[in-house]
Amino acid sequence: MSLFDWFENRRKSGSLSWERQERDISDGLWSKCSACEILVYTKELRANQMVCQECGHHEQVYSDERILQLIDAKTWIPLDEELYPSDPLQFYDRKAYSDRLAETQKKTGLVDAVQTGLGQIEGLPVALGVMDFRFMGGSMGSVVGEKLTRLIERATSKQYPVIIVCTSGGARMQEGMLSLMQMAKISGALEYHRAAGLLYIPILTHPTTGGVTASFAMLGDIIIAEPKATIGFAGRRVIEQTLREKLPNDFQTAEDLLHHGFVDIIIPRTELKKNLAQLISLHQPVSTTHSMVQWEAMALSST
Amino acid sequence: MSLFDWFENRRKSGSLSWERQERDISDGLWSKCSACEILVYTKELRANQMVCQECGHHEQVYSDERILQLIDAKTWIPLDEELYPSDPLQFYDRKAYSDRLAETQKKTGLVDAVQTGLGQIEGLPVALGVMDFRFMGGSMGSVVGEKLTRLIERATSKQYPVIIVCTSGGARMQEGMLSLMQMAKISGALEYHRAAGLLYIPILTHPTTGGVTASFAMLGDIIIAEPKATIGFAGRRVIEQTLREKLPNDFQTAEDLLHHGFVDIIIPRTELKKNLAQLISLHQPVSTTHSMVQWEAMALSST
Amino acid sequence: MVTTERKPLLLDFEKPLVDLEFRIDKIRELAKENGVDIGEQICQLETQAMQLRQGIFSNLSPSQKLQIARHPRRPSTLDYIKAISDTWIELHGDRGGSDDPALVGGIAKLAGRPVVMLGHQKGRDTKDNVARNFGMAAPGGYRKAMRLMEHANRFGMPILTFIDTPGAWAGVQAEHQGQGEAIAYNLREMFRLDVPIICTVIGEGGSGGALGIGVGDRLLMFEHAVYTVATPEACAAILWKDVSKAPQAAIALKITAQDLKSLGILNQILLEPPSGAHCDPLEAAKILKQGLLQNLEELTQMTSQQRRQIRYQKFRQIGVWNV
Amino acid sequence: MVTTERKPLLLDFEKPLVDLEFRIDKIRELAKENGVDIGEQICQLETQAMQLRQGIFSNLSPSQKLQIARHPRRPSTLDYIKAISDTWIELHGDRGGSDDPALVGGIAKLAGRPVVMLGHQKGRDTKDNVARNFGMAAPGGYRKAMRLMEHANRFGMPILTFIDTPGAWAGVQAEHQGQGEAIAYNLREMFRLDVPIICTVIGEGGSGGALGIGVGDRLLMFEHAVYTVATPEACAAILWKDVSKAPQAAIALKITAQDLKSLGILNQILLEPPSGAHCDPLEAAKILKQGLLQNLEELTQMTSQQRRQIRYQKFRQIGVWNV
Numbered sequence A, B: 001m002s003l004f005d006w007f008e009n010r011r012k013s014g015s016l017s018w019e020r021q022e023r024d025i026s027d028g029l030w031s032k033c034s035a036c037e038i039l040v041y042t043k044e045l046r047a048n049q050m051v052c053q054e055c056g057h058h059e060q061v062y063s064d065e066r067i068l069q070l071i072d073a074k075t076w077i078p079l080d081e082e083l084y085p086s087d088p089l090q091f092y093d094r095k096a097y098s099d100r101l102a103e104t105q106k107k108t109g110l111v112d113a114v115q116t117g118l119g120q121i122e123g124l125p126v127a128l129g130v131m132d133f134r135f136m137g138g139s140m141g142s143v144v145g146e147k148l149t150r151l152i153e154r155a156t157s158k159q160y161p162v163i164i165v166c167t168s169g170g171a172r173m174q175e176g177m178l179s180l181m182q183m184a185k186i187s188g189a190l191e192y193h194r195a196a197g198l199l200y201i202p203i204l205t206h207p208t209t210g211g212v213t214a215s216f217a218m219l220g221d222i223i224i225a226e227p228k229a230t231i232g233f234a235g236r237r238v239i240e241q242t243l244r245e246k247l248p249n250d251f252q253t254a255e256d257l258l259h260h261g262f263v264d265i266i267i268p269r270t271e272l273k274k275n276l277a278q279l280i281s282l283h284q285p286v287s288t289t290h291s292m293v294q295w296e297a298m299a300l301s302s303t
Numbered sequence C, D: 001m002v003t004t005e006r007k008p009l010l011l012d013f014e015k016p017l018v019d020l021e022f023r024i025d026k027i028r029e030l031a032k033e034n035g036v037d038i039g040e041q042i043c044q045l046e047t048q049a050m051q052l053r054q055g056i057f058s059n060l061s062p063s064q065k066l067q068i069a070r071h072p073r074r075p076s077t078l079d080y081i082k083a084i085s086d087t088w089i090e091l092h093g094d095r096g097g098s099d100d101p102a103l104v105g106g107i108a109k110l111a112g113r114p115v116v117m118l119g120h121q122k123g124r125d126t127k128d129n130v131a132r133n134f135g136m137a138a139p140g141g142y143r144k145a146m147r148l149m150e151h152a153n154r155f156g157m158p159i160l161t162f163i164d165t166p167g168a169w170a171g172v173q174a175e176h177q178g179q180g181e182a183i184a185y186n187l188r189e190m191f192r193l194d195v196p197i198i199c200t201v202i203g204e205g206g207s208g209g210a211l212g213i214g215v216g217d218r219l220l221m222f223e224h225a226v227y228t229v230a231t232p233e234a235c236a237a238i239l240w241k242d243v244s245k246a247p248q249a250a251i252a253l254k255i256t257a258q259d260l261k262s263l264g265i266l267n268q269i270l271l272e273p274p275s276g277a278h279c280d281p282l283e284a285a286k287i288l289k290q291g292l293l294q295n296l297e298e299l300t301q302m303t304s305q306q307r308r309q310i311r312y313q314k315f316r317q318i319g320v321w322n323v
């Protein structure tokens, strides 16, 4: 967006009545930044990868768009798209889980909360998983666990680095312990990937919490976070209730985690692809001394 | 000491004049506990391994006595007794280092601040190093470094566990950088011992500070401390001067280190031999997967 | 060790049974005082008590099991360790700044063989519970656990973990010390270890805090223990927006040993003494020891590679989906 | 990067030289203004300046070297890294609760090849120095260093460390977080790593805090850098009971590169630009890069086992005693 366009936007947004604004927003032509509240052309916001050019705020990005942002055109090969969630516990709270799934699938056009596939980043092959917060808050059920595990196993056998864009509210309670166990399953797959001397980079986006934080989000060789993303194990409200006092504003932000040593580097989304390409090219797989473990990893992986 | 003896002591000590007490102490017949100040027969204090039976205070123990306490009778084989310190820097402060060495040797009957050897603890073979605080505050110069390194290398080739009773004021400044480098040398020897799958237990006694704390004292598979021993990296006074305030009483005590996770277990001296025997018998060497490293270790060690 | 002499604190559904047992004692006492022979009646009453006990303990609801799992008299990790070991040396510290009393561990001799044992440690009374943070481990606790497991691996000692926690500690310090990282690290590294690993849920298996020491070749679980993705209370608050729906959540979440066996998560259920482990801790310890030894026997026959493979396959196959 | 344009802060013994240089500039300026040809005189004066410079910098006392080593304009770790790398990505954190700004590190491309670089980082001015704790690393700093070195080892990247610290941080928190443990751990583990390790003392090498990232296949040291078992000030306070005896202590302790080369501790001295690295940082960076590349060349020819052996032997042989 040029400076002139920007002034133009400001003028326009100033002159718009509230109703008019709302209509334009709902039309999708204009978007309002959820941080600085300025109005921008949705098209321009998209072109800037959903990062507000006014204040730098990173709006949530859904999985389709994220794949477009990261993967070179025409190199994306989606994997395991045929995996659909089921309702193994016949779970029913205020609504049946099966109904919830059907509704969410219809509303989002997604089958579950992660998309996985192989592709290239500036010509370098990668195995990429992208979580999607729209699908039940990016919660991790059997399908998320299975798709990520298969992705990692495939990367191990193909000697590809793994990149996972994380965003999640945590476990999917409607799948009970099956959900919790996915944490271990994915971590196990990462152990074999690691033993094969390969690179794993999780990208922590807003918000990354609960079981995802306590498993693959924190297991990267290099851990990247997006600016100001909320990242934590326990929910902020849970902790506030226990303490009976308000927490500092930067608590559980990417910056707070960097300060406490759990994030390697904070990278603005607009720089992400370039930086990933650089990091991947710096890490070429080397032969490992743990050849036995590597052998096992090969034997176990599916392809 | 029976309860009767104890009352007897109390009565006696109560009735002794101050001069009389001092004379008896300097005769060596009686000792005064440096913590609770009670007078006890030196013979009885010795029999209880220099632990006050009144208050449990652990008096310093010198190397000869420590070896007697820990090693089964007639199994001690001292090593490298022929190593004498030299004065490689021709160091002179208010006094020449060479003079200091000669005086200390004469006064203590020791050649330097550590004794090393092979022996048995309840029938189990061990390589034992015992530092001696009398010799220039247990400071670590070339001889201490070389004797401990040789001990560890010998243990690696013989597949023996290593036990080092630590007490030290830190580096021996009179040997300059030669002293500092002993920290790395000993740690390197411990790496090969470790790679061979063998057990190393340092025993931290009062005081263990400086370069010893920042090397072999903290590298145990299991780290044992004596009750109330001072253990730290930086000197208490240095920290107090920086902070300009008094530190809490338990700062840098064995108990404080246990609380902060750097000591595995605090064992009273009177229980030490029994516990060591138990721990050694629980840790029998296993074949390691790092056979290459093990092979190197063998190749490097002296025997 | 809690002994059978001490009367357990009473749970609601235990009341009829305890009342009956009290009456039997009373009658027996009276009869003795008065020199009356009431052998037959006593025998009848005791049969009645046995049936009542069976009725109660074989039909416990998930919330009732949760109550038993959380019972203050239920044997804790240290209770079991001390009861089943020939030798026990507790070791301390994560070598990084803390020694978490909510997660304890050390080296033991079990039936003559060195092993590393570790587990969450709840307190016995309120004061003890405060010191132990109610068995909710801090990041340092998980790091201590990992350190001890590495030690075990180095010296070829099997690892036995005991799970008994409402969940990992949630607090400002826990976040700043990396609760997520500490658990995640254990999840990955436990797949790497060469030695046999057996995990046993002895009481309450709470979420990621339980799983952080729960990756093993075998997962055992006591009959009345529970293991859940979130406490039923938290689940009710989130999904029902109503904490009082916790009993329903407890049913829906499938948290009992029986449920988890049929979901393929458990390897083995350890049957408890007739009135639960809290009423006969020594018997419970015997059962545990037997279960552990039997599984150790099988696992030590395998190579470390085989064990890593069954460990991975055990988790690899968990999950249900449609195609 | 500090450039040569900026006037360095003046050390006492540099004063005659700087005075002379100032006079030369002044004369040149006046001559130009007045259109006078004074080429010959200037030439003479410049020769004089060069001789003076040589006289000063080839005869520095240990305390003078200490002053140069601590010079606020002396290039720091990040200055060098940025000057010699094609690519530089700083990475943060010990994954245990802290990210120490006094010890920095990351991945770089050096002459086309990926390496891990790390080192103590002093501040450039007072504010920066407070943030960097004057280059005195906390336990978390040493743990971050170890994490990055493990990363290097995993991915086959050589490790280049840069030493520039008065010593490890001495404070209550540092003790409670295990300063001793953190340094000790690095000392042992650095002997285990497969990749080439080159350590360079770029400024002040202070005690255990320096050694904590100082175990390598090669130890390089800049000509005017110092490396000492204790700061001369501390040594004077302890042995002479008089801090003002620090210059004597500096002599007695044998802290210069030349001393350490003859004691067998150093592998190589990197000659500095004529007036010291602080007067020509870019030239100093070139010299450093050349030294590193030449040593890397040799080390990458070897197997990892050979490197571990020369690393161990390098330290194994240090020490002097009588028999």
Ligand SMILES: [Zn+2]
Pocket (backbone or CB within 6 Å): A033, A034, A035, A036, A037, A038, A052, A053, A054, A055, A056, A057
């Ligand atoms: Zn904005």
Ligand SMILES: [Zn+2]
Pocket (backbone or CB within 6 Å): B033, B034, B035, B036, B037, B038, B052, B053, B054, B055, B056, B057
């Ligand atoms: Zn006493």
